[in-house]
Amino acid sequence: MNNALVIGGTRFIGRHLVEDLLDHDYDVTIFNRGNHDNPFSDNPRVQHVQGDRKDDEALRTAKLTVEPDAVFDCVAYHPGDVVSAVDIFTDVDAYVYISSGAAYGSEEIPKREGVTPLCKCTNEQAESDADETYGPRKAEGDRVVFEAASRGIDAMSIRPCIVYGPDDYTERLDYWIERVLNYDRVLIPGDGTNIWHRAYVEDVASAMRIIAEEGEAGEAYNVGDQQLVTLQEMLELIADVAGTEIEVVHAGERELAAGELSPTDFILYREYPHLLSTSKLAALGWESTPFDEAMRRSVESHRESDRDGSEYDPGRDAEERVLSILDTL
Incomplete structure (x- = not known):
C-alpha cells in the first residue's frame, strides 16, 4: 500500500496520521469540508479533495479521484457514516474506522477486544449528537465494520482511549x-x-497505519499508552x-x-x-512512545x-x- 485517503486529516488525530503516513512513504489525500486550516497546503505530497463526508456522492468522487489503497476514517461519528463508507470503499486494501474505548459497555479491568461487551445502541441513539450517546454510536460503528468484513470487505476498527498530545483542540x-x-x-x-487510560496522539496515528498494513479484517484493536x-x-x-x-x-x-x-x-x-488491553495491537509490532x-x-x-x-x-x-x-x- 502506498496511496492513502484520510477522511478528516487537518486537526488532531488525522493531522498526526497524515504526518506518519508521509514519514512511511505514502502519498496522501485528505478529504474534508475545508472548514479548518490545512497544515499541509504547501506539501506537494498531500492532495486535498473538498467535500462533506455525509455526502455519499462526494465520497464516491473522492474514491474515483484518488483510487486509494487504504482509507482512514477519522470523522465517522454516526453508524450511518460507517455504513456509507464500507459500501463505497468495498475494494480497498484496508478501511480503518476510528472507534473509541467508550464503545465498551461494561466496567472491566482491562477491557479487551472481543471479550468485554460493547454498548448497545438504539435507533434514536444512532442518530443523536448528544455526548451520552457517543459510546453507543461508536460501538454500533464497530458492528458495521464487523458485518462488512463478513462480506469480504477489508474493514477494521481502532479503539483509542483518551487521546492527548500536540494540536489537541479538546484542551x-x-x-x-x-x-x-x-x-x-x-x-x-x-x-x-x-x-x-490515555493514548499519545502520535501512537494512535502509527497504530492506524500498522492496523491497515498488518491488521485482520473484522477485528478491533485497542490503543493506549503501554x-x-x-x-x-x-x-x-x-x-x-x-x-x-x-x-x-x-x-x-x-x-x-x-x-x-x-x-x-x-x-x-x-x-x-478505565484500562484497555493493548496486547493485540502490540502483537502487530506496535509500540507506544x-x-x-x-x-x-x-x-x-x-x-x-x-x-x-x-x-x-x-x-x-x-x-x-x-x-x-x-x-x-
Missing part, C-alpha cells in the same frame, strides 16, 4: 498543564491514584518536564463540597479505573499555543477555598 490535558505551570499547589480529587500513570503521577511528570515544582493536594468529596465542587468537576478524573517523551512534547506544544483548557476550569477561587480548609485540618 483536556492543557487544563492540567496550565495548572502546573501557573500554581505551586495543584488540587486534585481523591487520593491521586485514579487511572483513566505505561499507565495515575492522575498524580501525570501531574508530577508534567512538572518534571516543565522544569518546575508543585505540591499536589488531595481533597475528598466532603472537602471539595466546601468549595461547591465535586470530583467530576475535574477533567480526566474517573472514579472507576515513552511516557516522559510524550509528555515533554505535549508540554512544548502547550507552551507554543494559546490553549489553556479554561473551559474545564472549576474555578481557582473555589479551589482556594478548599485549599484553605485543608490547611486547617
Whole structure:
C-alpha cells in the first residue's frame, strides 16, 4: 500500500496520521469540508479533495479521484457514516474506522477486544449528537465494520482511549498543564491514584497505519499508552518536564463540597479505573512512545499555543477555598 485517503486529516488525530503516513512513504489525500486550516497546503505530497463526508456522492468522487489503497476514517461519528463508507470503499486494501474505548459497555479491568461487551445502541441513539450517546454510536460503528468484513470487505476498527498530545483542540490535558505551570499547589480529587487510560496522539496515528498494513479484517484493536500513570503521577511528570515544582493536594468529596465542587468537576478524573488491553495491537509490532517523551512534547506544544483548557476550569477561587480548609485540618 502506498496511496492513502484520510477522511478528516487537518486537526488532531488525522493531522498526526497524515504526518506518519508521509514519514512511511505514502502519498496522501485528505478529504474534508475545508472548514479548518490545512497544515499541509504547501506539501506537494498531500492532495486535498473538498467535500462533506455525509455526502455519499462526494465520497464516491473522492474514491474515483484518488483510487486509494487504504482509507482512514477519522470523522465517522454516526453508524450511518460507517455504513456509507464500507459500501463505497468495498475494494480497498484496508478501511480503518476510528472507534473509541467508550464503545465498551461494561466496567472491566482491562477491557479487551472481543471479550468485554460493547454498548448497545438504539435507533434514536444512532442518530443523536448528544455526548451520552457517543459510546453507543461508536460501538454500533464497530458492528458495521464487523458485518462488512463478513462480506469480504477489508474493514477494521481502532479503539483509542483518551487521546492527548500536540494540536489537541479538546484542551483536556492543557487544563492540567496550565495548572502546573501557573500554581505551586495543584488540587486534585481523591487520593491521586485514579487511572483513566490515555493514548499519545502520535501512537494512535502509527497504530492506524500498522492496523491497515498488518491488521485482520473484522477485528478491533485497542490503543493506549503501554505505561499507565495515575492522575498524580501525570501531574508530577508534567512538572518534571516543565522544569518546575508543585505540591499536589488531595481533597475528598466532603472537602471539595466546601468549595461547591465535586470530583467530576475535574477533567480526566474517573472514579472507576478505565484500562484497555493493548496486547493485540502490540502483537502487530506496535509500540507506544515513552511516557516522559510524550509528555515533554505535549508540554512544548502547550507552551507554543494559546490553549489553556479554561473551559474545564472549576474555578481557582473555589479551589482556594478548599485549599484553605485543608490547611486547617
